[in-house]
Amino acid sequence: MIRAAFSARREDFALACLLYTTHQLGESMVPVLVGATIAGAVAQGAAVSLALWLLVLAADFAVLSLSYRLGARASARAKQQAGHVVRLAVVERALRQDGGADLAPGDLLSRASSDADRVGALVGIVASSVAAVVALIAASTFLIAASPLLGCMIVLGALVVVIATSVLSRQVATRAGVEQVATADATLAAADIVRGLRTLAGLGAATASAERYRSISRRAVRSSERAVWAEAEIGGIAALLSGVYLTLIAGAGGWLALTGSLGLGSLVSVLGLAVFLTGPLGTLTGLPGVAQRAIASARRIGEVLERPGALERAGALDAGGTAPPRELALSITGDGIVVGAAEGELTGVVCVRHEDADRIAAAVALESVTSGLVVRVGGADARTVRIDDYGSQVLVAPHDSAVLDATLRENLDPLAEPELEPQKAQGAGNARLDGITDRARRGAWAAFADEIAESLPDGWDSAAGEFGRRLSGGQRQRLALARALAVDAPVLVLQEPTTAVDPATAEVIAERLRDLRSGSTTVVITTSAALLARCDTVVLVDGTSGTDSARCTRGTHDELLAGDTVYRAMVVR
Template identity: 35%
Template sequence: MSTAALSPGADGPAAPVAGGRPLLRQVLRERRRPAVVSTLGGVVHQTCEAFVPVLIGVLVDRAIERRDAGELVLWIVVLALLFAVLTTAYRVQLLTLVGGLEHGEHDLRTALARRILAAAGIAAPPRPGAVRSDVGGSAGAQVTVAGSDARRTVDVLEAVSVGGAAIAAIVVTAAVLLATSLPLGLLVLLGTPPLLYALQLLARPLERRSGVDQARAAEAAGVATDLASGLRVLKGIGAERAGAERYRVASRRALDAAVRAGVAQNLLLGANVLISGAFLAVVAWVGGRLALDGTISIGELVAAVGLTQFLVGPLQRLAFASTLLAESRAAADRVSALLDAAPDRDDPRSADHDDAPPPRSAVALAVAPTAAGTPALDVAPGEHLGVATADPAVSTALVHLLAHRGEAPPGALRVDGAPTSDLALDAARGLVLVADHDAALFSGTVRDNVLAAAAAGLDLDAVLDASGADEAVRAIPGGLDGQVGERGRSLSGGQRQRVALARALAAAPPVLVLHEPTTAVDAVTEARIASGVRRLRDGRTTVVVATSPSLLAACDRVVLLGGDGVLAEGTHAELVEREDAYRAAVLS
């Protein structure tokens, strides 16, 4: 078990960051080299692009107008050189930028995964002021953050590179024009900022609206996926037509939204074309007058109009870079909210690298009463204790405490007299393993899953037999080497539960806590599991929190818990005999 991989500092941004902006700064600092090199590559590339129309002008001027073949050859060679530099610079920009983006994205994603998987967990209610309320919540939301938001965050590199290159191109264009003719240069130099500003002014509200509309359009896709995921349920109640109708409504709404978004986008596109076209006309008019005066040559006129046409590109790229930057900031807020999410339980000793505890077979377990409503419980070394409750909330609180989930007072749980709060969470959970009834399986084979946390010297057949997983495995195509699918979805609920139980038994912890381990299996199999677990864990401390009579009957001792503490204890048979409350909880 490589717990070391979960400690901070193995790779990626490790230092805690607060808020989106510091995270962006950190990304830029860590990816300095690609940021600088790709921006430089972009500047050179854009400068070369700007000089293409200038060279066309020179060719018209010196070669075509003067009909000079020597000049033609000379300037075509220069054009070729320019293209060589241009294409090299672009390669450099693209490759360094993409390298920075891909590595940065991967490292950030790894850091996020480390945070989410850390022993400390993520507190259920997010800290106040967190940007997204569901950041610590559903796995789906976390996947979105680690999947696409990680990428959008590092897109800050692209914003810098593309934006920097665009600014360079605008500056070069202006400089060449100024050198050609002061009035023309001033016209472009002074005309561009208001032009940019006007475009931005137009773009902002339109983009916002089109963003809202696009989100609405995406909702239809959500409805379709939802219906398809629930297909069996939908068909079970014969609601195919109602489902299709619901999709039709969502699809029409999406259509309206998409058309509205299209109106906004195309208005913007039209405005863009109008403004740059009109500007070109003005430059042609002013430049033409200067050329008529003889102030500038024909080649310079051609270069000027060529440059003005060219200028549209950098202007658009600059707008793109600013949009990218805004998106990157929003994504960085979400990423840092998750990176900095409050822990479910503090794990101050995780840095001590406490490895798995020495193997002990029979340990005593003591639970102190806590404010959360868990009563005192003592489990003797090697004992099999059954815990039954009439109130599921009581058993859930007890299971949380045993699983070291959520904050608990120091000494709430002792193993052989020593409080587990003195240990790192990983070490504590190595002593007491809580197997939930809805434990997750991971994609891979059945064998991968059963052996995921297996102790050394495991007798696989004995574990499969005790958990009833052998029967499940026979029904799975491919048996032990069959795939369980994403989160075990290819298996039935009963198969999943038995494979998960086998996995917990294979871990052979000093204390094993089973929480309702047989809710999804049939009564016959449940009886088999009850005696199998009893046999396999013989002499090792085991706590079964359940209301199933077969499981409780296999325990040495059973306690009935209520909201106020232990209501009764004895063997299952004794309790059934004399306790009405127990019969109501277990046999009704």
């Protein structure tokens, strides 16, 4: 993971190292030039010589200032791109079609944000550390040339300081890992509470949930404090070591000057370099702590990337897979459940138990292979079809489909490339959907989502808000349905797509859905009479028989309504 972060923007990282090195070399030249200026002025006493050295010093300041500004920009680009690459890796893993990362959203958010930022920050400090090493070498070379004894003291002292700090920094790594886990737990708890706030308030559990979050948050704060204290203690010890080191250098330089081994100019240069070295040494002593935190974060991210999906964990995923079947009939069987959807037909499924509806949707989506259900597309076991091919053919829109914190237009077709000459969909109402695909336009019409845009001041550019909170429940459901229909998948499974809309709107959606999906395989898991009445076939799944197997009854909506009391009780309310 860290290797990928450094490879994200090699050019910017290399440029940052070069420019930071130029800046550090320029900084190291300042005391040298000041010493040379003083030595020249004392030895020659000429104003021309003094002016020349001052011009050289001004040029050095100009170079080091410009190189730092440009280097900081290159470093920022490299850090941001490194964090971006890590975040994308986490997101891609979470969205994989073989079951995803199977972690809580809050946990994934923590790893994709703060952990990714820590890995990205390592890129920046490594660039600074490369420059610090070069500056130390340059300063050591000058000092060894001026005085071998002093140069050896600098080299050995620097090694002692860096090694001692590296040993101490291991404590930071341990506490950083604990702090990151505690922070992830707090983020997860906060996300769960915010998402279910209304439900918690309705149940009278808001106070208890707040207390639970307060307890988790306090643990996270204590873990963060311990990590910060450890880092501060190590920083203090490192500063003390550097101070002792620089004091010894200054004392040795003064002694050499008193004995006549160093001239006045050389003494000024040595003392100036001793002060300058606090910067590079501080960078190097800070590197181990940042590196250990980044390594801890990289390990947490690696746990996500290496985590097998649901299919792989169950040993049901064929790495190679077979070609996708040409026939697009869908069947779900197991535990007495027998649901068959003929190719090109609209099939309704009524489940007496909600858990059976969830099992069927999860099985078709390949989110669960331990449900006891076997899904076949065109007679081929879905688990043996190449996962990418299966995902391009079969789409499952669950009941709780998410609405993005974006505009209605972006929610409807977030990845679409606008058409050059968009055509108006059947049924009108979509003239304001400029620059969007025709499939998305037709999906909006079928889900009656165009009416949502017409009712808002900014139309399709209106913001849906976080989790779609600016929309009503029915509007969120219609927008999610429009997005599913816009994909125009050969096989589409919809789970309770109209539970939050009024009966009149449900009738309109049902009629338009049948027209839009004519000739495509569609399964609707629902108890809506409006939708079921327009299905070619309806399957009743009754898992309340008291046995291990469900009872399945097949027929048309009218046949089941007239001849099955359980079906009638589920549909007529």
